[in-house]
Structure formats: structure tokens, C-alpha cells
Amino acid sequence: MVVEKNVPLQPCNTFGIAARAQTLVRVHSTADVRAVLADPELAAAPKFVLGGGSNIILTGDVKPVVLKMEIKGLRLVEETPKAWIVEAGAGEVWHDCVAWTLAQGFPGLENLALIPGTVGASPVQNIGAYGVELQDRFESLDAIDLATGHTFTLDAAQCGFGYRDSVFKHAPSDMPGADGLPRGMGLEGRAVITHVRFRLPKPWKPVLGYLDLERRMAEESVLQPTAQQIFDWICDIRRAKLPDPAVVGNAGSFFKNPTVSPDQCADIIAREPRIVHYPMPDGSIKLAAGWLIDACGWKGKSIGKAGVYEKQALVLVNRGQGADSVTGGEVMTLAKAIQTSVYERFGIRLEPEPVVV
Structure with a gap:
């Protein structure tokens, strides 16, 4: 220690x-x-x-x-006729973990390439991109209870995964829900994840369907891309759209994409026909938060040293450097101004993704 x-x-x-x-x-x-x-x-x-x-x-x-x-380690835990089970230390860089699985011949995480952060944070946030969420490839995790020191293991159901959500983002509570039953125990601040295991299914099937990927398939005349091709394409797409944190400070997508009912979506479309939206399996409609922010005129704007990225309105950036860096207060002032604009125009409350400390 x-x-x-x-x-x-x-x-x-x-x-x-x-x-x-x-x-x-x-x-x-x-x-x-x-x-x-x-x-x-x-x-x-x-x-x-x-x-x-x-x-x-x-x-x-x-x-x-x-x-x-900073716990490291990557290994194949088990191989069955239906899946590869891979384990990673919580301190491994997420993108390096994705690249390692592909290099070892274990596809399945390629759609999640180049997402910043460490492996241990991936189930906390239930990270996702290009049609795949962490929960789709999750097997189990090990964590230590910070109150007792005991190690415990959670499966997907016990993690309570939701859109950019998990049991690790909710505080412990014994308060009853609307039905009078306990809400369950959140693990925010209560546990530290040490290892995460992924189930990478056999046979591998590509997850496509996003416009950017379909464009690359057409441009390169590839009808059946390999996992490595999808990985390379997504890396190229993300690098073209998103700033490199090593060059321009940022926390990736700053707001969650909001979901609305079909009736709410129809009402917005009647006023804003070009709004970007995606139907979800549960019948709700996901709206592109970046489009909403751009429509309110925020792209490229700044408050103090906090700015909205010129190429992607969903990303807030640090326009300062070194000792003259942006402050957390400036970032949150900009975020709240954006939330107000979007609510006043569309009646939608945007929820930030990052944890505010």
C-alpha cells in the first residue's frame, strides 16, 4: 500500500x-x-x-x-462451446482491454473501442456505444465491501444495470418505494470493484446498424466485416468526432441521451421535424442530446474556460491549460446553462453523465 x-x-x-x-x-x-x-x-x-x-x-x-x-491483469478464465469468459483487473485501461481481447481471438467488445476510463468503471457506468452496452457482455465482478472488508461477487442482475446506470451509482437506502417495498441497497461509496469478467458469446455476430458503420461498409465494399474491422472503424469514427483528452481536456459525452414516450416524440417532431431520434426495444424513444444542444445554438460557445466542442455539441471541453485550466465551477455553470436552454425550448431535462465531486 x-x-x-x-x-x-x-x-x-x-x-x-x-x-x-x-x-x-x-x-x-x-x-x-x-x-x-x-x-x-x-x-x-x-x-x-x-x-x-x-x-x-x-x-x-x-x-x-x-x-x-491500479489493479492490473488480463486473462482467459474459461472457454465453453458458447462463450469465452475473460477477466480484467479494475485498473486496466478499458481500450487496452478491448484491444487485448481481439488480439487473443476473443471478439465481442469491439463496438466499445476507445471509450476512455478503466475497466473497474465500466460496470459502474454501464458504458455503451454503437449498439452494445457493457451489460450485454457482462459475466460478473468482484468487489470489496468498504465497511466490512469482505469480498463479494455480483452477477448482471445484482448490478441493477440501466442506461448509464448501476447499483454502484445509488446510495444505500432502506426507504420504501412507491409500492411500499424496500428499494434495495445501493453500493455508491460502499464498495470498490477489483476485477470484472466478460462473457464474449460464440459464435461471434457483428453488431451493426449505426449510420456511421453502414457508411464505412459501403465505402470499403465490405458486406461482412470482421471484429477487427469494426474495431478499426469505430476508432477512426470516434477520433474524427471526439477530442483527444491528452490534447483537449474533456469527459466525453457530458449528457445522457434522454428518452421520451412516442406521444412526446411526435409532439417534438411536429415542431422540430429534423430531430434525431431512435426507437428503443421497450417502446420509448431515445433523443440525441447532442442534437438538442446544437439546436439551441451552443456548439462552439464558452462560459469562462469551459466550452462546447465545435465538432460535437454533446462534449464539453477545457479551453484553459496548465495552471490556467478550467475550474469545475465553470464546467457546471456551462452545463446548467445548457440544461436551461434545452428545457425551455424542448421541455426536456438533460441529465449529466459525469460524477460531480
Whole structure:
């Protein structure tokens, strides 16, 4: 266990916001987590788990003990006639994990290429892109209870996956729901994920259907793309649309795509015929948040050093650098102004994706 004091967090968050951790512990193994819980001072303090820092907005210095997840490891756990079961340490870079599975001949994660962050954050957010969500390829995960130190395993049902949602984004609560039954126990702030396992199905089938992928198939005259081709295409598409955090600080897609009823969608289409929308399996309609923001005129605009990316209105960016970086307050001021504009024009409340600390 490596414990550091007064640690700058600007290199640890992809938005490049300047902040400090009063105490930071680098976690390289499950033993390191247990060592934290065995230390009288550290055990009593609140905890904040930090992976790749790609989905957080820091609004000030972090007072809880920061557990910097750096557990590594990639391996094939099991191969059956129906699937490959692959395990990754929570500290592995997500994109590197995707590339490794393909290199080993285990396709299935290619649609999730180039999503920033670490493996441990992937089930928390239920990451998704180009028709595939983490839950579609999820087998199970291991985590440690920060209250008891006990290790436990969760399957997909126990993770409570939803759109960019999971049990790890909800606080523990014994409050009853509308039906009078307990809502269940959330695990936000209660557990730290150490390993994640993926079920990559056999036989492999490509997930296509998105316009960008169909264009690439037509351009290259490929009717049956391989997993590697889909991986390469998605990397190219994402690099063309989204800023590289190493060059322009950002947290990826800042807002969730909202869902509405068919009647609500029809009402909006009557006023805005060009609105981008997608029917969902449950009958609801998903709207493109980036289109809504662009329609309100925000693309390329800024408040302070927080800006809206010129090529994709769904991405907020850091227009400062180094010591003159954007602040978390500026980012959230811009986000709230965008939310207000979208609500006033469309009657839709946009929900931010990043965790605000």
C-alpha cells in the first residue's frame, strides 16, 4: 500500500481540472484495500474511488481518502462451446482491454473501442456505444465491501444495470418505494470493484446498424466485416468526432441521451421535424442530446474556460491549460446553462453523465 499526501489530481482527470487529494492510496491489489481498512486512521475516513478520471468533474480539493485503482491483469478464465469468459483487473485501461481481447481471438467488445476510463468503471457506468452496452457482455465482478472488508461477487442482475446506470451509482437506502417495498441497497461509496469478467458469446455476430458503420461498409465494399474491422472503424469514427483528452481536456459525452414516450416524440417532431431520434426495444424513444444542444445554438460557445466542442455539441471541453485550466465551477455553470436552454425550448431535462465531486 502506497499512501501519498497533498497529491495533485490534474493529471488524474481527463478534463484537466486542477485539484488536490489530501490523501491518496495507490491500490495495486485486493491486499492494498484490506490494508486501508486495517489502518485506524484511513479506515474511519470517507473514501472516493478513482479510476481513469474520465467521468468526473472536480469542483474543489478532494477531502475523502482517494483510492486510486491500479489493479492490473488480463486473462482467459474459461472457454465453453458458447462463450469465452475473460477477466480484467479494475485498473486496466478499458481500450487496452478491448484491444487485448481481439488480439487473443476473443471478439465481442469491439463496438466499445476507445471509450476512455478503466475497466473497474465500466460496470459502474454501464458504458455503451454503437449498439452494445457493457451489460450485454457482462459475466460478473468482484468487489470489496468498504465497511466490512469482505469480498463479494455480483452477477448482471445484482448490478441493477440501466442506461448509464448501476447499483454502484445509488446510495444505500432502506426507504420504501412507491409500492411500499424496500428499494434495495445501493453500493455508491460502499464498495470498490477489483476485477470484472466478460462473457464474449460464440459464435461471434457483428453488431451493426449505426449510420456511421453502414457508411464505412459501403465505402470499403465490405458486406461482412470482421471484429477487427469494426474495431478499426469505430476508432477512426470516434477520433474524427471526439477530442483527444491528452490534447483537449474533456469527459466525453457530458449528457445522457434522454428518452421520451412516442406521444412526446411526435409532439417534438411536429415542431422540430429534423430531430434525431431512435426507437428503443421497450417502446420509448431515445433523443440525441447532442442534437438538442446544437439546436439551441451552443456548439462552439464558452462560459469562462469551459466550452462546447465545435465538432460535437454533446462534449464539453477545457479551453484553459496548465495552471490556467478550467475550474469545475465553470464546467457546471456551462452545463446548467445548457440544461436551461434545452428545457425551455424542448421541455426536456438533460441529465449529466459525469460524477460531480
